[in-house]
Amino acid sequence: MNPELKLVAARQGGVFSRAQAMAVGYTPEQIRERLTGGRWERIRHGQYAERADLSALDAWEQHIVRHRRAVHAAMNSMRPGSAVVSHHSALVLQGIPVWQVDLAEVQLTRTSGRGEVKAGVRHHQGRLSPADTTRVDGLTTTTIARAVVESAARTSFEAAVVSADAALRRPEVSAEDFRRLLAVTECWPGSPAIRSVLAFAVPLAESAGESRLRVLMRNEGLPPPVLQAAFNDAAGFVGRVDFYFPDHNTVVEFDGLKKYADGSREALIREKLREDRLRALGLEVVRVTWADLLQPARTATHIRQAFDRARRTRLAG
Template structure:
């Protein structure tokens, strides 16, 4: 991409139109050639982006970036129309995790009381959208963080809704009061039972998508509520680690082992984790480690944790409080 076109694309979230390319010195045949050989990708008719090397990124990150580009392209195609980026498309623009969300379509809400429809890969929603529910994200008009979380959660699975709520609270982009007030404004919407339950269960101490998913899994299967992000030490002034989940009654620690943390220094990271786990055991607790792949086998995860509870009880580690 030549410097002139690169500057134009930078002003539109990395996207550019055929007209941009032609005005930057490319012929129509050169545009077609770059699309054929994969240097450029088609986002929607007449709008493109330069292909980036994302082979080392997990699939959901690649999908999120592709959706972000599609949102910018749709915004340019709809320039002059009375639409606001909304739902999961606003979630992506606000930088919240899109795990578990359907990103096949760009979502906008019409502010001109026009008809709802799906056209050119864009879902046009119709509904009341007060000015207080609209902000700007990446230079585009978008629903606020609270509105985006709640409206997206209405059509999402509970697990994905909790991921959104936890992340929004943890990042400081939204408060629990913001979410509760938005729920009140959207009372009566179809599907509001899901965000209502998700907001009630949300906890800003969940530090990643994986930790949130594990927290939902534990609750769904009836395990006692653990303490989150608990510091451990071998002495009054020594902190060995801060653990993800601590079942205090059983002296059992559950750690979520996100696969991304080993990307750069796999061997060194594994050794450090082993030493950390040894130090935790020396502090008198049992440790259960759960990986991302384990989350797809919830019964096995629950069984392993219950086994740890049983071992703690046999060893006299259980602490029963009146």
């Protein structure tokens, strides 16, 4: 790529417009040749990028990369200052996990004009104060806290909790940010959903899987667990566990399996020894995987069965 165009694209998330390419010397024929030859790809009408090899990424990460490019392409098509990246698109740009959202649709909030869905972009209408916006990758976006409440008003409770839990783990997000936004959004159509999500969100859920498991437990009527409880035995520190039910002597661990992805025998042995030490403390240990989240009633039954085993062990002792 022309070095001048490469610099332009680098400032815009890898995206550049047809007009920008022509401004640095490309002819319409050269642009067409690069598109048909596969060296460039069309992100949206009049917006392009160098073709990227995403084969090393898993499917979800590929969707995230494509969504980032689509956001930059949409904003590069807008009149400067007329729109702000918002909702789940703002969360993606700022590295906050999202789940069960339509990444094929870019979310913008218009500072002028009207709300509509057009060419893969959903344009919202809304008033934004200076406290509600920030700059990310050269774009103006709503802040993490604002994007969380925007999304909570439109997505499922579970999807919103995934992002809200992650947001609270970020040092730039405070409980005061959410308290202010509760007042701002009091009259929004989705305000009851926002209040429920923010009341439930915690910073101690350390992954999207743990957040979804928290929601599963709530929906299935399990008692609230203690998160990230630490355990010690005579040999010292055993470890922190994802969920602990102190009244039932039961530990629940969300097993995303990534820590075993390298097939390391040492990692498997360490985890087995850790679990043995927890059981030696009189604890029942339940492991939950991504697949288990798709069967909430069965997963809740497994946890309750662990409660029963712990109770019988306690009575027998």
